[in-house]
Amino acid sequence: MSEQKINVNQNILQMEYAVRGPIPQRAAKLKDAGKDIIFCNIGNPQALGQTPITYYRQVISLLEDPAKIARERQLKNLFEENPYSNLHESDFVDEDVLALSEKILAKTGKGLGAYTESKGYRFVRQAVADFINRRDGFAPESGLMADSEAIFLTDGASDAAKRVLNLVISKKTDGVMIPIPQYPLYSASIKAFGGTQVNYYPDEENDWALSREALESAYNAATAQGTDVKLIVVINPGNPTGAILDEQSIHEVIAFAKTHGLAIIADEVYQENVYGGEFISFAKALGDEKDVPLFSLHSISKGFYGECGHRGGYLEVRNPPMVAGTEMNFVDLLLKQASVSLCANTVGQIMTYLMVSPPDEANTAQKQFLAEKEKVLGDLYEKANMVRAAFAQMDGVEVFGKTGAMYLFPRLNKLPAGKTDFDYCMALLEETGLCTVNGSGFGQAEGTHHLRIAFLPSREQLEDVLPKWIAFHNRYVNG
Ligand SMILES: Cc1ncc(COP(=O)(O)O)c(C=O)c1O
Known part of the structure; x- marks a missing residue:
């Protein structure tokens, strides 16, 4: 040393x-x-x-080693010609998975070893947009359809949250409201970027619901001390509480954000982990409200996929605000920021693609x-x-x-x-x-x-x- x-x-x-x-x-x-x-x-x-989902891992391994696609087909032919071998049909990767891997490879251009666009592969961003539209029931004529150009593929949701916080916090008195208890990514990042943490308190005994009074009282206490509150973070389902927010709580946050001109970060990485409860996305609850900027995060780390080590996720921006003193909006600036790191890792991007486009009934891999x-x-x-x-x-x-x-x-x-x-x-x-x-x-x-x-x-x-x-x-x- x-x-x-x-x-x-x-x-x-x-x-x-x-x-x-x-x-x-x-x-x-x-x-x-x-x-x-x-x-x-x-x-x-x-x-x-927890065992990884076979379908995801098969696709990823074929994309990393494309020669395996032809080899799988050759092996299967050999098996069909030698039906007395010890092998079974299930020992081979489904033809649908091979074909999908070829399709993805073609879309990547030169495979996973090349940098992608700064926002991430375009076809993956479009798949994310389609997923949001399907999940939230946004029809083409609704005016609510997700825009693939306002979606960024990231190295996990942590990366996405940090990008937004890094941009929004411009001085010590810039405040970010976070729920208490919270996932410490938020307190740590607010600290790292030099802003002010503003605590608000969900009501534990009321299943951690949010009330307008609790939000207002946190906001008022912070502004009284000279804090310029700019953002509110909501984690749904919650970490560490595990609680699933009810519709009224979500609408309270949106109305509150509108009143005070705040943007919302909706951390929705656990949206699949609701065990029979109902997940309502902030994008859906926001509907055609145009005055509230929304940054929604999702990740491949949680749900039933649990692919934490592969570091994938996305950030969707709705109603991007303008950047003060410029002609840029927030998506333009996020793009500038993303370009400095070139792109999110490609395996995480493809995992995100697989997360948002599960096999349909026509795909023989769907059953498994x-x-x-x-x-x-x-x-x-x-x-x-x-x-x-x-x-x-x-x-x-x-x-x-x-x-x-x-x-x-x-x-x-x-x-x-x-x-x-x-x-x-x-x-x-x-x-x-x-x-x-x-x-x-x-x-x-x-x-x-x-x-x-x-x-x-x-x-x-x-x-x-x-x-x-x-x-x-x-x-x-x-x-
Ligand atoms: C609420 C919440 N957001 C974000 C993350 C980080 O997710 P990722 O692995 O996608 O960075 C976690 C991880 O535990 C989390 O609990």
Whole structure:
């Protein structure tokens, strides 16, 4: 190590990200020392054994190695000529998947190794627009159709959120409203870009619904201190709460944003994780409201795909505002910003394409695809219910909201005097090997204590660890 000292950006030095904070760091140390650890601190499904969707992986591997397409066909011919071999029809990639891969390859031009347009492959952006139109029922004559030129393909939703925050925060007093509790990408990025975090508080006991009063009171308190509030972030379904926002809450946010001239970031990365509940997109709720700029985010990391490591997602802009002092609108400036990084990674872009254009009934791969999708989502819901059932046996633990996303955020009503939720999570880790995140890492209403658990481990792991957790809890809180 060099003795030289460098002054660095204090904002980066000061930012915090609890999801990979002291508790997960301690968990990693314990694991290195040979202890069995269950990492429930992060929504990283494949790290906990979730199987990737076959269809996605087949397409991606064929695109990375296009010679495999012809080889698959040759092998299948050989098999058909030698029906007595040990192979079966299902050992080969479906012809529909091969044909689709050829189609995608042709659209990419020279394959995945070349830079794309700064906004991302045009055909993928069009597929994203078609997906939004299908999802939200936007018909051609409605005037609401998504515009592929206002869609940016990004290296995950984190990248998309940071792009918008980086552009909007121009000075220290620029405020961004975020829900408390929140996913720390937002607090950390606001810090990194030098703006002001403005907390607003969803109503926990009312299933984390949003009220106009709560929004106004946060806004008024911030403006009274000289903060120029510019943006409001909404995470639906929520992280860390897992709560699914009801229609009225969404409309309250839109009306509130309109009144105060704010733009909205709608982080909708968990839109597939609603387990029978209803997801309503901000784009749909916004309808023909033209005065509220909306930045909607989606990602390949969550849902039933869980392709976190492939880093893909998109940002859709509706009603882009003009950039003060220029003739540019926000989409123009986002393009300028995107061009500096050249493009999002191509595998993530293709994963995003596959996410927004699932196989239809004419595609022979559809049956397996749907079976895998239902299995993943069904398992997640079942595991969430197992964890909920364990809470019912823990003294003073309550959990609110419908089940969504990949998390439960129970409130710990009873802790020994002087102990915090951080202490609790650390002790839980040391005793049971279960790695959760303390509620204070996401922010929480003063005087309350929580933790977040991602309900991603296998059923067997949960069956083993939940009784240990119940025993730990009841002993810990009762001194
Ligand atoms: C609410 C929310 N937004 C964004 C992200 C980041 O997603 P990505 O992997 O697409 O960057 C996460 C990851 O956990 C998240 O929970």
